[in-house]
Amino acid sequence: MVTSTKVKGTVAIMTIPDKLTFEEFELPEVEAGGILVKVVRANVCGSDVGILNGESPFNRVLGHEMVGEVVKLGEGVSTDYAGNPVQIGDRVAATYFQICRKCRPCLDGRFHLCLNSYAHWTKEPNETPHFHGAFGTHYYIYPNQFFYKVPDNVPDSAAASANCALSQVYFGLDEAKVRYGDTVLVQGAGGLGLNAAAVAKEIGATVIVIDGVKSRLEKAKQFGADYCIDMNEYDTVEKRVQAILDLTNGNGVDVALEVTGVGPALNEGIKHLRVGGRYVSIGNNTPGKTIDFDPGLMTRKAINIISLVRYNPWYLNKALQFLSKTIDKYPFGEMLDKEFKLEELYDALDQSAQRKVTRASIVID
Numbered sequence: 001m002v003t004s005t006k007v008k009g010t011v012a013i014m015t016i017p018d019k020l021t022f023e024e025f026e027l028p029e030v031e032a033g034g035i036l037v038k039v040v041r042a043n044v045c046g047s048d049v050g051i052l053n054g055e056s057p058f059n060r061v062l063g064h065e066m067v068g069e070v071v072k073l074g075e076g077v078s079t080d081y082a083g084n085p086v087q088i089g090d091r092v093a094a095t096y097f098q099i100c101r102k103c104r105p106c107l108d109g110r111f112h113l114c115l116n117s118y119a120h121w122t123k124e125p126n127e128t129p130h131f132h133g134a135f136g137t138h139y140y141i142y143p144n145q146f147f148y149k150v151p152d153n154v155p156d157s158a159a160a161s162a163n164c165a166l167s168q169v170y171f172g173l174d175e176a177k178v179r180y181g182d183t184v185l186v187q188g189a190g191g192l193g194l195n196a197a198a199v200a201k202e203i204g205a206t207v208i209v210i211d212g213v214k215s216r217l218e219k220a221k222q223f224g225a226d227y228c229i230d231m232n233e234y235d236t237v238e239k240r241v242q243a244i245l246d247l248t249n250g251n252g253v254d255v256a257l258e259v260t261g262v263g264p265a266l267n268e269g270i271k272h273l274r275v276g277g278r279y280v281s282i283g284n285n286t287p288g289k290t291i292d293f294d295p296g297l298m299t300r301k302a303i304n305i306i307s308l309v310r311y312n313p314w315y316l317n318k319a320l321q322f323l324s325k326t327i328d329k330y331p332f333g334e335m336l337d338k339e340f341k342l343e344e345l346y347d348a349l350d351q352s353a354q355r356k357v358t359r360a361s362i363v364i365d
Contacts, residue, residue, distance in 0.1 A: 006027070009027050010022050012136055014061075017054030020345060022342075028130060028131070030072045030129075033074050033075070034141060037068030037071060037141060039068050039134060041159075042361070042362045043191070043361050043362070044362070045064065046190065046192075046352070048062055048352075061136075063135030064121070066093070066163065067162075070086065070090050070092060072088070073086070073087070074143070081146045081317065082148055084148070093159055093160075094141045094163060097114065111312050112311050136342070148320055155333055157333035158323050158327060159323065162316060162319040166195040167318070168311050168315075170195075173280070177278070180205070183206045184208070184253065185209075185272055186257050188262075202326060205254075207227075208226065209228050211228075213355055222331050222334075229243050241268075244272045248274070255279075265283070265284070266284060270298055277301065278304045336358075336360070336361035337358045339360075
């Protein structure tokens with residue numbers, strides 16, 4: 001009998017909504033321009049929960065927010081997308097989406113809107129190279145995915161959040177043109193919200209955070225929030241509107257950033273903005289959920305609504321450099337407040353859905 005000597009890896013697969021299984025596949029060969037990494041740490045993002053429970057578009061292979069260690073380099077790969085030399089054993093983070101450079105948004109320079117961004121992620125797990133998602137022992141980085149070397153002083157616990165949470169809110173705040181002296185409201189103190197507080201604070205903004213979980217609000221203070229509004233204490237929209245007015249000399253905030261994934265937050269956020277304010281919607285990314293909305297209030301206040309999906313890929317490098325610069329100032333590693341093994345993935349997703357944890361992290365041995 002001939003015994004195979006080929007190395008295998010494991011990947012988590014969603015068979016049907018709310019059901020997970022694990023399968024083994026041989027580690028693939030790497031095409032020119034590609035990279036195979038060993039997953040070191042992968043986080044649970046709100047969109048992962050949405051995919052699992054069937055609310056978001058169906059993906060068989062889950063996971064996207066991660067940091068990995070290079071095990072194979074494809075032909076022609078000697079540097080990352082910032083020109084830094086890369087070799088086997090280096091830690092890297094990659095955008096979870098790809099850029100085709102050929103579709104209409106790409107030709108317009110709007111890479112975050114690439115129409116083929118998920119062409120690799122939505123592949124069936126039995127299709128080579130198998131490791132399309134971050135919830136597994138390995139992850140395949142395609143030639144059209146931007147990747148960057150992780151700075152030496154950034155620990156895995158901080159780097160793992162860079163390729164989604166931090167890059168996304170950094171992009172959102174830049175798109176809203178947040179500047180020194182602005183007042184920024186962050187709706188939601190989960191992983192994205194905490195990162196947003198830190199970025200806004202470093203820009204020089206006054207930061208207000210709203211959430212209904214006390215432990216998250218305590219963390220928000222550590223990430224630069226000047227004021228925290230507890231939805232349990234201010235238990236109506238009217239009370240929260242008045243609290244915001246009291247903090248802003250009756251004007252309202254300059255910028256509001258929604259990272260809750262809760263539809264009514266949009267309606268409430270408009271009320272918190274000053275005349276001419278900017279509203280950034282990121283968390284509400286599941287189609288089909290509707291709310292009552294006051295378009296007249298939006299128009300009367302001349303609100304600029306900025307809705308964003310993904311980010312321009314070079315923001316991942318900006319996020320990693322931001323971490324490197326501020327790693328001793330904010331407790332980025334503590335944002336991941338509970339660790340799980342790969343085989344405990346369902347429990348991690350479930351606790352995330354129930355908001356029992358701020359950011360669950362899967363640590364791969």
